Amino acid sequence: TEETLVLVKPDGVARGLTGAILARIEAKGYSLVDIRLVEPDRETLERHYAEHEGKPFYEPLLEFMMSGPSVAIRLAGNRVIEGFRSLAGTTDPTTAAPGTIRGDLGRDWGLKVQQNLVHGSDSPESAARELDIWF
Numbered sequence: 001t002e003e004t005l006v007l008v009k010p011d012g013v014a015r016g017l018t019g020a021i022l023a024r025i026e027a028k029g030y031s032l033v034d035i036r037l038v039e040p041d042r043e044t045l046e047r048h049y050a051e052h053e054g055k056p057f058y059e060p061l062l063e064f065m066m067s068g069p070s071v072a073i074r075l076a077g078n079r080v081i082e083g084f085r086s087l088a089g090t091t092d093p094t095t096a097a098p099g100t101i102r103g104d105l106g107r108d109w110g111l112k113v114q115q116n117l118v119h120g121s122d123s124p125e126s127a128a129r130e131l132d133i134w135f
């Protein structure tokens with residue numbers, strides 16, 4: 001079994017979609033190991049998004065992530081890292097496949113791609129690093 005960090009981002013919490021997103025995660029059979037409501041400070045987000053520093057969407061992304069609470073989840077399951085990313089769908093909800101969280105619940109935000117409901121770690125190394133930041 002494997003662990004990953006999932007975040008329900010501020011748009012998901014603000015829109016009242018935390019329960020709907022958790023229902024999909026639980027229906028898939030993944031286990032909630034830990035879960036908490038978080039209001040990350042800038043330093044936490046700088047660590048989390050270090051790989052994106054300097055990119056055009058970096059500052060707006062940090063602002064967005066500080067715009068309201070998120071839900072952080074330590075999630076466990078067989079191949080959960082890859083599996084959750086598949087459940088989440090591609091980064092831009094405008095074109096994410098139907099059946100995915102972003103495809104079904106994400107709105108077309110025009111250029112504001114940063115508002116895409118969820119985050120999931122993309123590798124075992126990222127998962128270990130990110131779980132250490134959020135838990």
Ligand code: ATP
Nearest residue numbers: 057061090091111112113114115116118119120122
């Ligand atoms: P995540 O890591 O959040 O699961 P991802 O791996 O699909 O999503 P990354 O490329 O790691 O996306 O980017 C991290 C986050 O930065 C995205 O989830 C999105 O919120 C934002 N982002 C990425 N690319 C853009 C962009 N071109 N414009 C605006 N925001 C972006």
